[in-house]
Amino acid sequence: MIEFTLRRITATIPVLLGILLVAFTVLYLIPGDPALTVAGPRADETTLKQIRAEMGLDLPVHMRFFNYLQKICKGDFGESVISGKPVLTSLTEKLPFTLKLALISILFSTVLGIVMGIVGAVTKGKLIDRLCTLFSVSGISIPVFLSGLVFLYVFAVKLKWFPSSGFNAENSLMPFILPAFTLGIRSAAFLARIVRSSMIEVLNQDFIRTAKAKGLSPLRILFRHGLLNALIPIITVIGLDLSSYLNGSVIVETIYDLPGIGRYAMEAISQRDYPVVQGVVLLGAMVFIGVNLLIDLFYAWINPKVRDEILGKLAK
């Protein structure tokens, strides 16, 4: 297990380096001279040159990339062009909000997705299954910004069940419910499809027939024998889908006015504050890699057979 853990961790290093290379390239390609932004439009040529040298902009590309790597390793994601605050500080300040939003919506989407998927698998081909399928196709097709605006209009403005916008410390859960619901629907729909297809596959297996023949209760068969065996693709999908929460939070937090990472990114987008956008993108990629690493380790821990499979995949 220790060897496996080490090998799995080493395998993420080239991917991490590549991600930083892409982020660096995009930053490098961005039009405009960062030195000019720092110095202001009226700076003369000598000042500009000095600032360029200070910022390391006059170095050859590979040296700049190397410097960039060094900075990232030290936890320095650069500073916001607009406010001058270090990006990492702002990110850690805003992370709790987005994390809370993501956790509530993961909880919601996992429960809804699994229930819908199981119902669909059990009633395969019947009307209820068709309705579940319709829900999941619509769920992955309707853009988050549309469902967000529609929910806001219906539940907050017309029905007044939820606060329409803003975050206040007194009521710490209510402002998150509607955004989490909006964010979770897509993932629930996505998950319902996977749960349905993997449950159908598992329910056709011999051991399910045996369990039925033994006279076990249908619910026990469904959860204990069925869901437990369909769990691996389900957990994989939840892991793969994690980055969609960060994507969605950009839109959802803007619509519902929550002070998390998504709205921070959105503000940076409208102000063309590139270091901030890049920081958020990097954070998202790192979270994705980290979570998938954990999921692989978890699989390997519960089922040693998977270890060789994952190692084989890495070697290929």
Add this chain to the structure above:
Amino acid sequence: MKTLFKRMTMPGWLSFIGIIIVVAIALLAPVIAPNDPMETSPERILKELDGYPMGCDQMGQCFFSRLVYGARLSLIIGFASRFAALIIGLAVGMCAGYFGGKVDWLLMRVVDMFLAFPSLLLSIAVSMAMGSGMGTVIFAIAIVGWAEMARIIRAATLELRSAEYVVAAKTLGASHLRIILTHILPNCLPLITVIFTMGIATAVLSEASLSFLGLGVDPALPTWGGMVATGKDYMLRFPGLVFYPGACIAFLVIIFNILGDELRDILDPSRRGNL
């Protein structure tokens, strides 16, 4: 092709017809739209007028005409970005699967890297770096879409590589390029059709999201995502300004998703039920 039509079910046919209708609307936009979608007028702002079927938006532009023309941009960007992604995905996936070994390892790490990025955020970063424009949007969407395609095509190529006819062609001394083009590519075509169709839905959705965030094509051009973004400030009084363009996006994405599912079930039964 014949079996394809024979085996298509009801939802498949409906979505196929839906797509034909949307394509027809996009092609015939100048005939269908009663007014110039980009002509603004301060007198017409948010008014219901004769000759303007759905009234005018916050810029005094004919709302219906903008909806009609919006189909054009959605389809063009959806198809073009998917096509660009397909070309990259095919090249990378086939090389990785066919040559294997170190080439495969290297290419797949690049694919992993692109899959790790949050897709919308990467598109946002790319379009910010490149400035607005149609080319930028297509590139920004293609750059997040190709990796998934490359992964699927690699898996298919890997299987075909050891097929007997490929081994036979190799023994006969056929060049790598010839084997890839005449033996592997044609056998991947059903799979390619499936992932291409399914991906259009995602591409249309990405385009709408980018336009909604103001990072799409020129905001003056009629795009559904852009219409939702500008209409949301007037949503309380005129919910239609958000609802109709939003419904258009959802409709287009749903029919592409259904058709994609349908094609997958028919052409690639092994992946039935997967995404």
